Amino acid sequence: MAAVSRGGPPGCRIGFVGTGGVATRHAQILSGFDDVSLVAATDVDDRRAAEFADRFGMAAVDGVDGLLGVGVDAVYVCVPPFAHGEAELQVARAGVALFVEKPLAADLETAEAMGAQLTRAGVLTRVGHHWRCAEPVARARDLLAGRRVHLVTGAWWDKVPPVSWWPHRSRSGGPVVEQAIHLLDLARVLVGEVDEVHAGATGPHPDQTTSGDVDTATVALLRFAGGAVGTLTAASVLGWKHRAGLEIVADGLVVGVGEDWLEVYDGAGEPQRGAYDRWTACVAADRAFVDALCGRPVDPDRSPPDHAEALRSHRLATAVARSAAMGTPERV
Ligand SMILES: NC(=O)c1ccc[n+]([C@@H]2O[C@H](COP(=O)([O-])OP(=O)(O)OC[C@H]3O[C@@H](n4cnc5c(N)ncnc54)[C@H](O)[C@@H]3O)[C@@H](O)[C@H]2O)c1
Numbered sequence: 001m002a003a004v005s006r007g008g009p010p011g012c013r014i015g016f017v018g019t020g021g022v023a024t025r026h027a028q029i030l031s032g033f034d035d036v037s038l039v040a041a042t043d044v045d046d047r048r049a050a051e052f053a054d055r056f057g058m059a060a061v062d063g064v065d066g067l068l069g070v071g072v073d074a075v076y077v078c079v080p081p082f083a084h085g086e087a088e089l090q091v092a093r094a095g096v097a098l099f100v101e102k103p104l105a106a107d108l109e110t111a112e113a114m115g116a117q118l119t120r121a122g123v124l125t126r127v128g129h130h131w132r133c134a135e136p137v138a139r140a141r142d143l144l145a146g147r148r149v150h151l152v153t154g155a156w157w158d159k160v161p162p163v164s165w166w167p168h169r170s171r172s173g174g175p176v177v178e179q180a181i182h183l184l185d186l187a188r189v190l191v192g193e194v195d196e197v198h199a200g201a202t203g204p205h206p207d208q209t210t211s212g213d214v215d216t217a218t219v220a221l222l223r224f225a226g227g228a229v230g231t232l233t234a235a236s237v238l239g240w241k242h243r244a245g246l247e248i249v250a251d252g253l254v255v256g257v258g259e260d261w262l263e264v265y266d267g268a269g270e271p272q273r274g275a276y277d278r279w280t281a282c283v284a285a286d287r288a289f290v291d292a293l294c295g296r297p298v299d300p301d302r303s304p305p306d307h308a309e310a311l312r313s314h315r316l317a318t319a320v321a322r323s324a325a326m327g328t329p330e331r332v
Contacts, residue, residue: 012293015067015075016041017087019052021163022101022128023078027056029286036290040070044083064090072096074124074293080163081106081178082171088114092121099289101128103181104310106173108318115311124292126303127310129185130285133302136262136276140190140255141301143264144248149191151249152222152230154183157242160212167212174214176324177317180234182259184320185305185313186246187222187230190257194230194316194332196223199324205237220320232320 014030016023019041030036040059043049053060061067064087067075074097077087084105091098098118104111104127118125131137156179165171172178176199187194199220204213216237222230245258256263260278265271288303305313316332323330 011035011037012073012290013037013039013071015039015061015070015072016052016058016078017043017064017067017075017091018078018080018083018101019043019045019048020078020080023052023076025282026076026078026099026286027052029283030290031056033287033290035294039072040067042066067091068094068096074099074289077101080165080171081173082165085110085114089117092118092123095121095123097124097293098307099126099128099286099304100307100310102185102310103173103177103317104307104314106169106171106177108315111311111314111318115307118307125307126285126289126292127305127307128285129182129304129310129313130281131182131186131259132189132304133284133288134259134276134278134281136257136260136274137186137189137281138301139262139264140248140257143253143255144190144250147250147253149224149226149228149248149250152187152191152224152228152246154180154187154230154232154246155234156180156183156244157233157235157238158244159238159240160236167214169213172214173318174218174321175234175236176218176220176232176320177314179236180218180232180320181313181317182244183232183246184316185310186257187224187232188313188316190246190248191224191226191228191230193225193312194222195225196329196331197221197316197320197323198329199232199320200327201324215324218320218324220323 040061049060075091076099201215201218205216217235220232247256254265260276262274285304319330319332
């Protein structure tokens, strides 16, 4: 592993824990920012860390100690759900800011324990719910402002993502915690808090039980504090991503919204449909984090949430997973 010292190019010095798919996305975006220097990366897989570091001109270092040793202003934690906890706490204890990929953990206990300690540490945190930064979400928020919402349907119908940890409940948390949590986070943003959930699930695919134990399909009834009702459906059995988003029925308006699409119908003329670039939302999320890190003003409606706020979505997602496993309603 390389030894690096503080110095070199100006800007916020950023390091990475975990150098897989989503870390690569963040590094591609951040390397285009002229107020950021990517300085070091670590991964339990040394070869991966070395390739990533080489590609983005960083040093590959040993663990969080290595990152802190070279001097960083912020660390992106891009590990799989089961691997969260220690890295965040070590970074926070050093007073360094964190961008943590969702979900916060595979379970609720780890996320709660981390939340309490991060609050005590008082460091800047942001979590990768970048849908909040997407243009269709901003437009949906404006369209729904002042209208009563009655019904929300969320659908995430997709393939099994091609990472080895995903089909294992103890490692990923399952499809709702790992993936459909984007929909739950969005529902909270656009409709409000959910009080109670009641879910059911299929169990694992009968032909794929040797490769994992996550549910193939889940359905949940959601009761919102504001009076609306909703459903969440998740299926990870297709060979393609079919749909990921919400449909919201409000007084005089139906809005369909996802990370990169918007459909609006108010009964006058044809429905309006728009497709958006999802990369733009990913860039906006990293931009908002770096601006907050540099002490610049950030529009809170166009920012990824902090850890405490993301924890509310995590509580909701884990309540759905618990309800699906137990077959009983769960208060959130
Ligand atoms: N916000 C989004 O749109 C988005 C998109 C993709 C992935 N993600 C999330 O990012 C997380 C990672 O997904 P991915 O696709 O990058 O996975 P990945 O498997 O491609 O990469 C994870 C990396 O973390 C490393 N790792 C595992 N445990 C570690 C540890 N304790 N310390 C250091 N490194 C460790 C692995 O070796 C691997 O290189 C997941 O939780 C996923 O949900 C979010």
